[in-house]
Amino acid sequence: MSTRISTMISQTNVWAKDVYSKLRRTKQIGSVGEMLDTQLNRCLSTVDITLLGIGHMVGSGVYVLTGPLAKKIAGPAIVLAYIISGLASLLAALCYSEFSVRFPRAGSAYSYTYISLGEFWAFVVGWNMIMENLIGIAAVSRAFSSYIDSLVDGVIRNYTATHISETIGLNSMSENLDILAFLIVVVFVIFLTSGVRVTSYLNNLFSLINIGVIVIVVSVGAYFSDTKNWRLPPNSYGKGGFMPYGWSGVFAASASCFYAYIGFDSIATSGEEAKDPQRSIPIATLLSMAFATLSYVGVSAVLTLMTPYYTINESGLPDALGMHGAVWAKYLVVSGACCGMVTVLIGTMYALTRIVYSMADDGLLFAWMGSVNEKTQIPLQAMYFFASIGALLALVVDITTLIEMMSIGTLLAYLVVSTSVIIVRYQPVETIHHSLSADFDNQQELNELSAESPPNENGDHLVRNSIYDSRKDSDSSVDESRPSIWHSVRNQLLKIRVRRFASDSMLTIYVAIMVCFIFVLCALGPTLLKEAKQNGAWNIVIAVLAIVIAITFTLIALQEQNTSALRYKVPFVPFLPTLSIVINIALMTNLNVLTWIRLIVWMALGFIIYFAYGINHSALNPESVKVRKTVKNWGSLDDHSYLTGETASIGSAY
16 A cells, blocks of 8 residues: 555655746757758848837827826826836837847747746746737727727617617617627728738728827827916815826826737747847837837827816827817828728737747647648738737627736736846857857858848848847957956946856746845835734734835846846846836736636636647657748748748838
């Protein structure tokens, strides 16, 4: 009996160790050649990628969020809310940029996490990115529907509520049922399936129209502005003044404004299509974030200056302009909003198929989800399946609930990427699986890559130019031979010079402890502060949490950083990534309980899929025989490709 129990315990230990090793296994990139090898065509310039980010960020957010947030949450201080959320998003964007330079692969946060943290966390991030894009499809479709409905004075929504809902017995859902949003998703799926060549031109046109409309709206709005609307007396509404709801309203609005910047990760997904990802992606990130922030601040400023914030209607800009007799500007805004939402919707659908394809190709999702249609060169089955779910969500779920669900999934992805930057930065160079460094100098492999890469318009090979440019411009990047500012300050203040790296497991433990205690402090901090006013003993709890965070942060900061030379690195590591972690966790803990419950349900479904299928069919299993899909230039801009127009569309939409 004891022998049998001992055997069972031994087998259980072996099984547990095997499962644990599978959860922690990371994707190996066999060579720099494999890093640069892609079925996509490296054709996007810095300008293309910048427009890609602008097209995805400056869409529904500027037209949908500003009015409700200004009226109910922040007042004219919505301007500050956009600035705060923009800075928070920029920190996460900087972390994305470093990974896109190290690992210029498709898949964005999913791929970065797979390479740095391992398979389990990669699945968590990828599954949440699927949720983000699913809900994004539904939310943008809902916003698109409301603007189209505003052109006909609400006839569509009223007809739906009074006729269709009663006919099919859904009176209780009449307020939320949105048939038009459902049909919008269906139309766009059909449009993307056809692979129409003119898609790229249409999206470029829509993006430019959207940018032009924003410039015109800010100019016209400035003409009708009256600064007294920022100096309203308290008896008008709220507490009056520029911040009628106080700083609490500003920070509450910032959490929702974060939705407006969702989409900058589309820049990172262009790593396999960028001519020179090490240069283009960081520049495009900064430019697109700057333009998006200026757009949101400008629009919110003129909106609250044109009319008292408490009189702003749900549609926001169109009604505000109409009140001043600028009817032409009202219809111009509606046109710009529709154009902006077209680019976001197409880009979101494209992104959804990209992440599902990547996960299915890695074996973590069902193989049929990665099946690529031979004619259109698109994973149609995955697109049909998930777009159907998005259409149903657009039909029955209100936009506020959708935005909250999308925010928590996105914040989780940003949190993991920021954490990954810290872990990768403090690993020895040789343990980072062939990140694309600026001092790449394998001449034989470079020649092979150059011969295989397509020539550009000048007849030069893109890979060769990218690598040589990286090496040539390395002087402009961080000079690793000299101590950074942080290292100098650290050594002067602490007189400590760490010569070796912490083990991978210890570093992960440090980071995990720090993140967990930050989460506890952000979640319980407000409650603990209230309790501390009545009972000073609670201050000890707050102090203990803060001390543990400070100790783990110090242990991380004192480790030696790797010296890989990249064209771009996040400055002031671990300060900026840790600040990004704190902000992301703080915003997550401010979301309501129902949002967390929905996330738990979604993740539970994902874990069932992973542990029942993905962990056993992963491409990293030794016994797995990975069948690579031989798809010619999937998503390339090849003139002979049936998808020429559609794929080019991501340069303006996603």
